Amino acid sequence: MSYIAVLPGDGIGPEVVDEAVKIIKSLEDLTDIKYQLEFGEVGGSAYEKHGNPLPEITMELIQNCKAVLFGAVGGPKWDNLDSDLRPEMGILKIRKTLDLYANLRPVKIFEALKENSPVKSEILENVDILIIRELTGGLYFGEPKMQMNEKPERSAVDTMFYKEKEIERIVRLAFTISKSNNLKLTSVDKANVLETSKLWRKIVDELGNSFSEVEYNHMLVDNAAMQLIQNPRQFNIIVSENTFGDILTDEASVLSSSLGMLPSASLSFIPGESNDDKKSLYEPIHGSAPDITGQYISNPIGMILSTAMMFEFTYNQKEISDLLFSCVEKVINDGYRTKDISNSKNYCTTLEMGDAIVREIRSR
Numbered sequence: 398m399s400y401i402a403v404l405p406g407d408g409i410g411p412e413v414v415d416e417a418v419k420i421i422k423s424l425e426d427l428t429d430i431k432y433q434l435e436f437g438e439v440g441g442s443a444y445e446k447h448g449n450p451l452p453e454i455t456m457e458l459i460q461n462c463k464a465v466l467f468g469a470v471g472g473p474k475w476d477n478l479d480s481d482l483r484p485e486m487g488i489l490k491i492r493k494t495l496d497l498y499a500n501l502r503p504v505k506i507f508e509a510l511k512e513n514s515p516v517k518s519e520i521l522e523n524v525d526i527l528i529i530r531e532l533t534g535g536l537y538f539g540e541p542k543m544q545m546n547e548k549p550e551r552s553a554v555d556t557m558f559y560k561e562k563e564i565e566r567i568v569r570l571a572f573t574i575s576k577s578n579n580l581k582l583t584s585v586d587k588a589n590v591l592e593t594s595k596l597w598r599k600i601v602d603e604l605g606n607s608f609s610e611v612e613y614n615h616m617l618v619d620n621a622a623m624q625l626i627q628n629p630r631q632f633n634i635i636v637s638e639n640t641f642g643d644i645l646t647d648e649a650s651v652l653s654s655s656l657g658m659l660p661s662a663s664l665s666f667i668p669g670e671s672n673d674d675k676k677s678l679y680e681p682i683h684g685s686a687p688d689i690t691g692q693y694i695s696n697p698i699g700m701i702l703s704t705a706m707m708f709e710f711t712y713n714q715k716e717i718s719d720l721l722f723s724c725v726e727k728v729i730n731d732g733y734r735t736k737d738i739s740n741s742k743n744y745c746t747t748l749e750m751g752d753a754i755v756r757e758i759r760s761r
Contacts, residue, residue, distance in 0.1 A: 399712070400433045402462040404455065406440040407484055408685025409695040409747075410468020416697035416751030417466055417704045423755045424708075424717060435462060439491075440470025440484035440685075450487035459491065459676070464711045466704065467491075467680035472687040480542075488680075493533050495676040497663035498563070499570050500530040500642065501706070502682060504629075504649045504659065505722075509730050513654035513738050516626060524652060527574070528635045530642025531567040532663055534559050535593070537639055559593045559638065564600045570667045571636035572608040577669065580633035582613040585621045585641055597638060618645070625649055646682055655737040656683040657696025660703035668710050677711045679703040693747045696735040698725055701754060724757040 403418065405411035421432055437455040444450050450470070459465055470484040480486070491497070504526040511518045539556030568584070575582040584601045586594035598615055605613055616624070618641045624631065625645065629652055637645060650656040659682045666675040681699030689695060705721035708714045733753050736744045745753070 398433050399430050399464075400435055400462040401707075402459045402465045403434050403436045404439040404459075404465060404467045405436070406468040406470040406487075406685065407442055407472050408469055408687045408690045409683075410440075410470065410685055412690075412693060412695050412747050413681060413697040413700035414466060414468040416747060416754075417700045419751050419755050420701055420704055420721065420758070423758050424721075427720075427758075428714065428717060430712060430714075439467070439487040441472055441475045443487060444475065444478070444482060444484065448482075450482060450484050451490045456491075456494065459495070463676070464707050465491070465495075465676070465678040466700075466707070467678055468700070469681070469683065469685040471685045474687075484685075489537060491678065492663060493538065495678065496533065496665045497676065497678055498531060498533045499567055499664045499667075500532040500661055501664065501668075501710075502528045502530065502642075502646045502649075502659060502661045503702075503706075504528065504646075504653055506653060507658075507726055507729050509726075510654045510658075510738055513740060514652060516629075516652055520627070520629065521652060522630065524629045526629065526632045526635065526649065527580075528637070528642060528646050528649060529567065529571045529574070530646065531563065531636075531638045532642075533639075534563045535639035557591065557593050557638075557640070559596065561596070561600065564597050564638075565604065568597075568601050568604050568636060571634060572604055572611055572613075573667050573669075575611045575613070575634050576608055578634075582611055583621070583632055583635045584613060584615050585618050585635055585637035585645065586615065587618050587641070588615070589617060593638065601636075621645060622648060626651070650682065655696060657681065657699050657735065657737045658702075659683075660699050660701075660706055662703065662706040662710050664710060672711065677707070679707045694736040694744070695747050696737050697747050697751050698735075701725060701751070720758070720761065721754075724754050724761070727757050728753045 405414040437458045506524045539558035544553040588594040588598045663678040666672040705718040709718035
């Protein structure tokens with residue numbers, strides 16, 4: 398029996414997670430693995446019940462599971478909480494505690510959705526990018542981090558801090574994936590201004606000597622943001638620090654037509670290497686979208702494709718992952734659209750999209 402922690406969270410998180418659960422149950426007959434789903438609370442909903450966005454009972458549940466399926470957290474009703482009580486601290490603490498240092502975000506363009514993107518269709522031809530984001534360092538975790546409200550003027554500070562080993566391991570992972578797939582690597586930084594980026598670039602060059610088979614280049618983050626829209630097909634794999642990776646992946650969602658389409662995997666190991674004692678977490682890159690919560694118009698595909706990544710990276714069942722991607726593509730080709738990817742007033746609900754994918758799985 399394989400144990401999976403399921404943390405729906407806030408907003409549309411529970412809605413999209415429900416569809417991922419449907420998928421897992423439909424797949425059990427196709428594999429020799431049985432999955433025990435253990436549900437826990439995180440984010441604002443956890444704060445409401447426990448006074449903590451990541452209660453100890455949830456952390457214990459996570460520690461006893463091999464993988465975590467995560468929905469989304471946050472909402473305006475918790476905006477005035479102290480920083481350490483805000484819903485977002487739940488996911489940040491999970492990443493740090495489990496040492497989930499590598500966030501993998503594939504950006505795949507579905508042919509049937511090209512016309513939904515604001516980017517010209519010809520620019521999207523043959524675009525298939527993997528963005529690898531460092532996840533446990535940088536501005537989001539650096540100290541000091543505080544607001545100072547002393548008169549005569551308020552001020553605040555965030556600290557971008559990286560140790561050599563934090564940079565080395567994420568860059569090594571990116572080189573390893575690039576080598577195994579014979580793909581070009583682009584390292585994104587701001588080395589013309591930031592000391593952390595100067596160190597980052599130095600370490601990339603040092604590791605590049607050990608991966609002589611891999612073609613790689615450096616690109617400043619402002620240029621990378623422009624190139625992602627102007628000429629995205631030049632990129633195969635992008636590696637960057639935490640903040641840059643967060644921004645670039647949200648930008649890249651424009652290529653795929655919607656934030657709701659993009660999955661992610663957060664890993665504490667290099668894919669393909671032994672991970673028996675390692676944890677992993679899978680979540681769509683979209684937020685909790687409180688403005689549409691309860692309407693069941695959210696797109697579950699990002700969550701479902703995140704589940705596909707779980708089968709590939711945690712359970713080493715790439716055939717199941719490929720099946721899921723194929724079924725999602727078939728359903729899209731058949732014309733199923735949630736509101737965010739529909740060009741008309743006719744669209745399916747979150748549940749109907751999930752049901753269509755389950756039917757396609759069963760038909761295989």
